[in-house]
Amino acid sequence: MSEDIRRLALQCRDAAQAVAALPTAAKDAMLHAMADALLADAGAILAANAADLEAARGKGVSSAMLDRLRLDESRLQGIASALRDVAALPDPVGQVTRRDTRPNGIEVERVRIPLGVVAMIYEARPNVTADAAALCLKAGNGVILRGGSEAIRSNTAIAASLQRALEAAGVPAAALTLVQDLRRETMLSLLQLTDIVDLAIPRGGEGLIRFVAEHARVPVIKHYKGVCHLYVDAGADLDLALRLLVDGKVSRPSACNALETLLVHAGEAQAFLPHAAEALRAHGVELRGDERARSIVPDLSPATDEDYDAEYLDLVIAVRVLDSLDEAIAHIRRHGSDHTEVISTRDPAHAARFVQALRSAVVMVNASSRFSDGGELGLGAEIGISTTRLHAYGPMGLEALTVERFVVRGDGQARHPAPDPAARAPAASA
């Protein structure tokens, strides 16, 4: 069994070399062909999805999970159109990011190349099968897709459709490999293939992500959760702050870039909190506050330390009143998840201090946490979000699926132009 997954991964790696060699126009044509194939195969895909939905209903899964699993004509159109959007993005592969001629005349270039083979580990959303495949392939990589068992029929139909488009473009189907064997030990074997898989990206609940992070021997890029903060500074524009608060909490509470905690400077709490509570409650939000917040808005439920660590993903927000910017920074350092933090302030020095003191992947000054998203930040698309402070940090687009290497061109330069046969260097590193 672990031999099977190894064989599949090796086939993907070989196929990835063909993808890496494709010029941009060929990759883009392939992505359009993939979109066409999905629409042409809509009947088969929707039938497979209906079977997944029926099986899931039989197991009594939640309605939220059923919604994530469900495809229809309109969602399939959306998936196809996302593939065309990826085709329209600039190709990072081959980009020369730096060029330098050294004193000895060698020309040193940094050039983006694909990572190689990316393993996506995800749960019930069948759209990830197409979205992730598109981004990985556009960046010149092979992709191994391991989705959730609830979506296996949908994923299989989507992958088969996409693979036909690959083959029509002259790319081996294995460049897009869907794992059919969903046993946990097979996923473990996949995550141990350090000589074949260059990166694993888990997407889904915190449990799945922790499982992948704890068991992988291949590099993993991930984020566990987004405990995003809004700090309303002394002297802030309170209308502006209220706009960021409401957008951050209610526009999509289930998103990882939704606000989970509101921190308010004591000097503004009296003026701000009653309005904040009213506006949030109009959207059905429950507020949980510390003693000071509750002294201003008496009917708040009490917040505990656990509330300040929580990623509610729901219409709940924790509130705390603080005496200074430094206290806000200390709170976020203690409870934050390195995802996204927002300051609402009129003081440029306070904004600078907030940005400098916090190590989070995304820091916003007077803008909504909900902009912490690959599309909104201008990456064009998003393969995932990293709170690992390595390679990529924050929303990851196409570029994060490549790495820069060195290409050197010379005309015969040697490092030690005329080595003396008698001189033997002692054992040493470069």
Place this chain on the structure above:
Amino acid sequence: MSEDIRRLALQCRDAAQAVAALPTAAKDAMLHAMADALLADAGAILAANAADLEAARGKGVSSAMLDRLRLDESRLQGIASALRDVAALPDPVGQVTRRDTRPNGIEVERVRIPLGVVAMIYEARPNVTADAAALCLKAGNGVILRGGSEAIRSNTAIAASLQRALEAAGVPAAALTLVQDLRRETMLSLLQLTDIVDLAIPRGGEGLIRFVAEHARVPVIKHYKGVCHLYVDAGADLDLALRLLVDGKVSRPSACNALETLLVHAGEAQAFLPHAAEALRAHGVELRGDERARSIVPDLSPATDEDYDAEYLDLVIAVRVLDSLDEAIAHIRRHGSDHTEVISTRDPAHAARFVQALRSAVVMVNASSRFSDGGELGLGAEIGISTTRLHAYGPMGLEALTVERFVVRGDGQARHPAPDPAARAPAASA
């Protein structure tokens, strides 16, 4: 014990925040003060080193190891001067690598920030204690140094000296933490601190590196070995090729960027190999060839598949005669280590194909493999070499000790400007 290393690492993380906040001038002054301190403490450091050397001799370690361990006035001057060189390098922290104003008016910047805490795991060279500390601190990080037991007295004296300079600069000494407890289980505990250590860099023999890579839960950047190839193409300038061959093999055979395998196109083998053998033998190099090479230079010893996988780190080279560029590419794909490959050619299309087809971190056209080095490639210094195709690939300088994050500035932009209280988004990711 694992509690102790956790406590040390937490102290380092806290101290790293102070380093991250230092302006460039303060960091550079600190690096000069570190250099001054090393020279002022030369007596104590050399005495500690003498004790290490005596203990090592008592254990009967190799003369190569003794040479790596040994410090003297001149080597200490070299270490101090390397610290000043790091001070002179441009500071990557705070660099704005991209700036973009989105259609909604938010300004998105990508800004370099420090990684956080870097753990260096190394063997007998006490100079790494100062070199690695300098690079990590200049990039705004804290550093946890875990050197080899043979060098513990030297490392302790060097670290104590450097820490005094840190404290004089107002930086907590813990920003440079030397692990005194060298038990293997303590190193294992250090490599499990995923919430504190942002990156581990092992430097040393393949055994140490494999141990770290296999046991770490924190991200690891590493290279196992450098099996570097020179391919002499059909129609190559054979004098130029000979220069690259001799420089690559003999100028420092123990370096990871030294050549280990010579691939020659059959059309040039008759003309090239006798000269190559003669030139290499004049430097004491043993050549091991395949059948075809031995039919041209009859007294070559035979090469096996193991020779083609070997990193000799010694005056030995494997030789193979091939019929085409594609055969050379296939050989390197099979036997290479993704480190550095060289083509000697006059044909730009062949050069382009070689560069494109190989995924190695550094590819050279008509230049010596020995340029695969941070200093030679213009990075200014080198903290390590990565053949992990993620974050950094190839020689790593200061920049590889930072990561880009997002800073967004707006004037109150919300993603969904006026959310409708009645509309609740379904559970979904960003």
